Amino acid sequence: MFEYLSGGAEDERALHNNRAAYSRVQLIPNTLRDVSHVDTSTHVLGSDIGMPLLLGPVGFAGLFHHEREPGVAVAAGKYKTFYSLATWGSSTPEEIGAVSTAPKMMQLYIPSDRERAYALVDRAKAAGFTALCVTVDTPVQGSREKAWRMGMPPPAKMPISSYLSILGHPRWLFNFLRSRPTPGVSLFDHPPSEREMMAAGPATDLTFEDITRLRERWDGPLAIKGVLATADARLAVEHGASAIILSNHGGRQFDAAPAPIDLLPGMVDAVGDRAEIIVDSGIRRGVDVLRAIALGATACMIGRPYLYGLAAGGQLGVERALQILKGELERNMALLGVTRIADVDGRFLHPGRDIVDKRKPDELYR
Numbered sequence: 001m002f003e004y005l006s007g008g009a010e011d012e013r014a015l016h017n018n019r020a021a022y023s024r025v026q027l028i029p030n031t032l033r034d035v036s037h038v039d040t041s042t043h044v045l046g047s048d049i050g051m052p053l054l055l056g057p058v059g060f061a062g063l064f065h066h067e068r069e070p071g072v073a074v075a076a077g078k079y080k081t082f083y084s085l086a087t088w089g090s091s092t093p094e095e096i097g098a099v100s101t102a103p104k105m106m107q108l109y110i111p112s113d114r115e116r117a118y119a120l121v122d123r124a125k126a127a128g129f130t131a132l133c134v135t136v137d138t139p140v141q142g143s144r145e146k147a148w149r150m151g152m153p154p155p156a157k158m159p160i161s162s163y164l165s166i167l168g169h170p171r172w173l174f175n176f177l178r179s180r181p182t183p184g185v186s187l188f189d190h191p192p193s194e195r196e197m198m199a200a201g202p203a204t205d206l207t208f209e210d211i212t213r214l215r216e217r218w219d220g221p222l223a224i225k226g227v228l229a230t231a232d233a234r235l236a237v238e239h240g241a242s243a244i245i246l247s248n249h250g251g252r253q254f255d256a257a258p259a260p261i262d263l264l265p266g267m268v269d270a271v272g273d274r275a276e277i278i279v280d281s282g283i284r285r286g287v288d289v290l291r292a293i294a295l296g297a298t299a300c301m302i303g304r305p306y307l308y309g310l311a312a313g314g315q316l317g318v319e320r321a322l323q324i325l326k327g328e329l330e331r332n333m334a335l336l337g338v339t340r341i342a343d344v345d346g347r348f349l350h351p352g353r354d355i356v357d358k359r360k361p362d363e364l365y366r
């Protein structure tokens, strides 16, 4: 399970570069500013939220802790930020809608049978989800070799060492057997068989026309997740997207993909104010959020950081992860010399040799 959570695709070059790219973005702080009241709240995907850090969709969160997706969604509500339920999550939109006050986004993997996806959209809407995101970087699954070697995720075959590891965690095993989480429950009204699961995987013939068709059924915020090319972002906007989630899936898909944060300035130029830009992959600290916002992101998204919290302590673990990240964000806003998210912009960027910025230095600093 740890390999499934932490690992990336193939040689994990994208995974490692995602982190390295953040350390190349440096911000020059202002001093002698009154920072006694720092406010992290902002607005994204049609909702006012407590901080520009959204919880991204993850498949099968029930593997990590028996409190599963509802535990995460309740924690998100306490921090007033978006919770995203994955198509291949182990909970239904109705379960999430019943327990969580968080603003909610439904993630779609559109299968060959498009009607299944449309039915899920209708259910999510009825359960109080206000935003939709379509993940488009997964026409096939990336080769996550470390996880597959350990038999993750199911139905891959587990080696003896995985069984021994499971036996070494009796409390986890007891809770897992008791809660019996099933991935993909939202797509079916019964526990799916292996064959049904395979048939409901993401379609390989997905095109921009699918975005248009979805837009005809959904009038709320619509984000396209996993766009890296600026040409694709422009097309996504022309076909009805209101947000781009600039993401390489946390380095879990295409191992030659650049770090999203490095592509952010180009993406901002390409879409302008026609769409919001949410960036993920590699955010581990509150200060990374400031880096992304200074480069032009509307908000950021995380996957693994909250999953580590979930695995370690269920809902309380996610809350603790969010508390740490929010605390870091507040502290670093004060250190940067700003009190509002709207005040964080390109003027703070250090135009070092790794950052391509065509503006003159006196346009960059306050």
Ligand SMILES: Cc1cc2nc3c(=O)[nH]c(=O)nc-3n(C[C@H](O)[C@H](O)[C@H](O)COP(=O)(O)O)c2cc1C
Residues within 6 Å of the ligand: 004, 005, 006, 018, 056, 057, 058, 059, 086, 087, 088, 089, 107, 135, 225, 247, 248, 249, 250, 251, 252, 280, 281, 282, 283, 301, 302, 303, 304, 305, 307
């Ligand atoms: C265990 C795991 C499962 C994931 N499952 C999905 C998924 O089902 N759908 C999706 O769009 N993204 C999925 N993602 C990607 C996340 O939504 C997000 O893009 C990524 O984790 C961000 O990178 P970070 O982990 O470095 O924060 C998954 C990520 C992880 C770690």
